[in-house]
Amino acid sequence: MAARVRPQIAWLDEVGSKDVALVGGKNASLGEMVRELRRMRIRTPDGFAVTAAAYQRFLKANGLDQEIRERLRVKGHEERVAAAGALQRAFKRASLPEELEESVLEAYRELSRRYGGEHVDVAVRSSATAEDLPDASFAGQQETFLNVRGGEPVLKAIKDCFASLFSERAISYREQNGFDHLEVALSVGVQKMVRADRAGAGVMFTIDPETGFPRVVVIEAVWGLGESLVGGQVNPDAYTVFKPLLEERRMRPILSKEVGDKAAKIVYAADGGTRTVETKPAERRGYVLTDDEILQLARWAVEIERHYDRPMDIEWAKDGDSGDLFIVQARPETVQSRAAANALRSYELKSSGEVLLTGLSVGGAIAGGTAIRIKRPSETSRFEDGAILVTEMTNPDWVPLMRRAAAIVTDRGGRTAHAAIVSRELGIPAVVGTGDATTVLARPREVTVSCAEGDEGKVYDGILEFEEREVDLGRLPEPRTRIMMNIATPAGALRWWRLPAQGIGLARVEFIVNDHVQVHPMALVHFDQLQDAEAKRQIRELTAGYEQRTDYFVDRLAQGIARIAASQHPHPVIVRTSDFKTNEYADLIGGRQFEPEEANPMLGFRGASRYYSDRYREGFALECRALRRVREEIGLTNVRVMLPFVRTVEEADHVLKVMGENGLRRGKAGLEVYMMCEIPSNVVLADQFAGRFDGFSIGSNDLTQLVLGIDRDSSELAPLFDERNQAIKRTIRSLIEQAHAKGVPVGICGQAPSDHPDFAAFLVECGIDSISLNPDNVVEAIRIVARAERDLKRR
Numbered sequence: 001m002a003a004r005v006r007p008q009i010a011w012l013d014e015v016g017s018k019d020v021a022l023v024g025g026k027n028a029s030l031g032e033m034v035r036e037l038r039r040m041r042i043r044t045p046d047g048f049a050v051t052a053a054a055y056q057r058f059l060k061a062n063g064l065d066q067e068i069r070e071r072l073r074v075k076g077h078e079e080r081v082a083a084a085g086a087l088q089r090a091f092k093r094a095s096l097p098e099e100l101e102e103s104v105l106e107a108y109r110e111l112s113r114r115y116g117g118e119h120v121d122v123a124v125r126s127s128a129t130a131e132d133l134p135d136a137s138f139a140g141q142q143e144t145f146l147n148v149r150g151g152e153p154v155l156k157a158i159k160d161c162f163a164s165l166f167s168e169r170a171i172s173y174r175e176q177n178g179f180d181h182l183e184v185a186l187s188v189g190v191q192k193m194v195r196a197d198r199a200g201a202g203v204m205f206t207i208d209p210e211t212g213f214p215r216v217v218v219i220e221a222v223w224g225l226g227e228s229l230v231g232g233q234v235n236p237d238a239y240t241v242f243k244p245l246l247e248e249r250r251m252r253p254i255l256s257k258e259v260g261d262k263a264a265k266i267v268y269a270a271d272g273g274t275r276t277v278e279t280k281p282a283e284r285r286g287y288v289l290t291d292d293e294i295l296q297l298a299r300w301a302v303e304i305e306r307h308y309d310r311p312m313d314i315e316w317a318k319d320g321d322s323g324d325l326f327i328v329q330a331r332p333e334t335v336q337s338r339a340a341a342n343a344l345r346s347y348e349l350k351s352s353g354e355v356l357l358t359g360l361s362v363g364g365a366i367a368g369g370t371a372i373r374i375k376r377p378s379e380t381s382r383f384e385d386g387a388i389l390v391t392e393m394t395n396p397d398w399v400p401l402m403r404r405a406a407a408i409v410t411d412r413g414g415r416t417a418h419a420a421i422v423s424r425e426l427g428i429p430a431v432v433g434t435g436d437a438t439t440v441l442a443r444p445r446e447v448t449v450s451c452a453e454g455d456e457g458k459v460y461d462g463i464l465e466f467e468e469r470e471v472d473l474g475r476l477p478e479p480r481t482r483i484m485m486n487i488a489t490p491a492g493a494l495r496w497w498r499l500p501a502q503g504i505g506l507a508r509v510e511f512i513v514n515d516h517v518q519v520h521p522m523a524l525v526h527f528d529q530l531q532d533a534e535a536k537r538q539i540r541e542l543t544a545g546y547e548q549r550t551d552y553f554v555d556r557l558a559q560g561i562a563r564i565a566a567s568q569h570p571h572p573v574i575v576r577t578s579d580f581k582t583n584e585y586a587d588l589i590g591g592r593q594f595e596p597e598e599a600n601p602m603l604g605f606r607g608a609s610r611y612y613s614d615r616y617r618e619g620f621a622l623e624c625r626a627l628r629r630v631r632e633e634i635g636l637t638n639v640r641v642m643l644p645f646v647r648t649v650e651e652a653d654h655v656l657k658v659m660g661e662n663g664l665r666r667g668k669a670g671l672e673v674y675m676m677c678e679i680p681s682n683v684v685l686a687d688q689f690a691g692r693f694d695g696f697s698i699g700s701n702d703l704t705q706l707v708l709g710i711d712r713d714s715s716e717l718a719p720l721f722d723e724r725n726q727a728i729k730r731t732i733r734s735l736i737e738q739a740h741a742k743g744v745p746v747g748i749c750g751q752a753p754s755d756h757p758d759f760a761a762f763l764v765e766c767g768i769d770s771i772s773l774n775p776d777n778v779v780e781a782i783r784i785v786a787r788a789e790r791d792l793k794r795r
Helices: 017-041 052-061 064-071 077-093 098-114 149-166 168-175 281-286 289-310 396-402 416-424 489-496 509-516 522-526 531-544 549-568 584-586 617-634 649-661 680-682 686-690 700-708 725-739 757-766 774-792
Strands: 010-011 045-051 123-128 144-148 186-192 201-204 216-223 237-242 256-259 264-268 274-278 313-316 325-332 343-349 354-363 366-371 390-393 407-410 430-434 445-450 456-461 465-471 482-487 503-510 572-578 638-645 673-677 693-698 747-748 769-775
Touching: 010 017, 010 098, 017 045, 017 052, 017 123, 017 186, 017 289, 017 325, 045 509, 052 064, 052 098, 064 077, 077 149, 077 168, 098 149, 098 186, 123 149, 144 149, 149 186, 168 354, 168 396, 186 503, 201 289, 216 289, 237 366, 237 509, 256 289, 256 465, 256 549, 274 522, 274 747, 289 313, 289 325, 343 445, 354 407, 354 416, 366 407, 366 465, 390 396, 396 416, 407 416, 416 430, 430 456, 465 774, 482 549, 482 747, 482 774, 489 549, 503 509, 503 747, 509 549, 522 531, 522 549, 522 617, 549 572, 617 638, 617 649, 638 649, 649 673, 649 686, 673 680, 673 686, 680 686, 680 700, 680 725, 686 693, 693 725, 700 725, 725 747, 725 757, 757 774, 769 774
Parallel strands: 366 390, 390 407, 407 430, 482 503, 482 769, 503 572, 572 638, 638 673, 673 693, 693 747, 747 769
Antiparallel strands: 010 045, 045 186, 123 144, 123 186, 201 216, 201 313, 216 237, 237 256, 264 274, 313 325, 343 465, 354 430, 354 456, 366 445, 445 456
16 A cells, blocks of 8 residues: 655655655664554654655755766776765755755654654664665665754754765665665654663564574663664673463563673763763673563564564664663564575584684684784775684674675674674674674784584684585485484574474583583582682672572573573473583582592493482582473473483482472473483383383493493594494393383484494384484484385385
């Protein structure tokens, strides 16, 4: 339906998504929300748009269309820069037509009346007619002016927005993307400001911007106005919410919450415009949003995505006066939503090196090259094509340099900073928010930038060997045997969501504790008795903001488990409780005081024996609390619990009793409890264990070493360590037969089925129920297992 508008001014509630040609992408999308989504109680500030027709009239009234045509017959960067400067000066000299001025002033007065004031504070934003399209992101190419007050300042800001369409960066971007300069027009939105300077603001995606996982809302938040986030000036808070459980009002499906340093914020300046100030220590430590606000924004994001029927990139703000949340912009997400559904590109480092820097990973790829620090985007001659661009932060002026880079490393910024947005668009890795990249890499040196190892991006010293593979996910067979994945980290789970696996057969709690918690649980329970002063200092720093230090452990562990479980929901996700050895537990912060020294930790105080021991019972209780939170508060009931290294039937009874005392009772709310089968006693007494557990998972490494009496870490005995040994195969066959006789399923978590097709065929012949292996072997395992099943059927 065509918009009902005046020739030069359109109120936002008069336009919608079909009016991009009239008011540009931002304003059309915002008008769509104002007009259609308010009935869903999604708040958006009022405003109006100066139409693209008004912009065209301005050009013709001042003869600028002809000047644009003549000046942009240029070649090369230097000529383009000169032409851009001349055009911007011409725009600033030009006058707005009298009729347009009167229309703008009348609309501004009306907007002020609606908000009960004389000179309401507004944001004046550019909105190009080729902007925010599904296949083109013009991120930050044109100007925005904030806290503009009064008729004359509004008129000046509108003209400055018009001029920004012919900055050098905007000209270059259009040329790169094949847009005719005179066919792209500019509308300007004039919208009531939200007093986020007294609260906070940010962005959210209805798809994971790193992995393309479509079932989460990712929210970033900063104190003050949101421009500090988009500009990459600060490292924001980050929250992830699981969309499928949002409608379950009794659940709170927040998968993760990460505190950013938020070192600065943008606030109103007394005389108009904005200024940047440092945040207070309490603001840096605290979250910008409450859990209720996170969930409210996530629900709005889902409604907006449903209305537009595509993944969305949304800006929000919180009014510090009223406490209300508002949506201030929405546009289609333009990178992950276009990724091929049946192809998956993976990267893996094949060698290691010294880690020079860490930060947030963007892009999922790896690149090597010479790191070159650049202070200003004008230093083009100092940069080499294919080098690693190192700088404090970027803005749209940097795009020409970024296009020449193999990777980007910045001091500041989050996942929605300019450097992150553009690097995704360009398909190159970026490590942002490192803190001191420009100091560490002040001089050129060869480095490897890796964004393929999870949430944390790393910059390694030297050029490291890595492998790049593309996995075709199309036309795979569907075997009867369930193919699952072994997942080490939460970030890894989201990275592999496109694989056609049917759940996760092994998620290790100790990996999450090591990477995301870092502290020994007993050091948190008995913090006051901790003797290590340095460990105490580190724990105080990590647990800042928690009333009870043990809550830190529960929060971090629950969030890690939840992200893994969400990646495969509603398929089963089997979470193995901690199986550190004593020497590994001792390496956690504060751990040495609570761990005995053992001659052989592999056969010592590990697995189930810890959980009912006075040495660790309180630590296991924290693990149980985290698992309960995942299932009962977040709502991910697809989580099963698996116990490792259960030596005797009596030990199984002890642990199940302790779990029940901590609220994890087998069968309650559908909870299934599995057991690792990795000790010969587990097979000998399989019929008795089967009466106590809902399933077995064969740990082939430990089972092989204990049946054959071989230290699995021994290089001297490595040739003898083989799961295909007849002793191992007879053990596995016996287990499966006994378990199936009791109606209990059996899986295996290990690499042997993908490394040895004959072993996979053996497992299929035995009737194994599931095979779980590392993600990069899933596709090949599907083919191997399907072939083995066909061969068995032909016999």
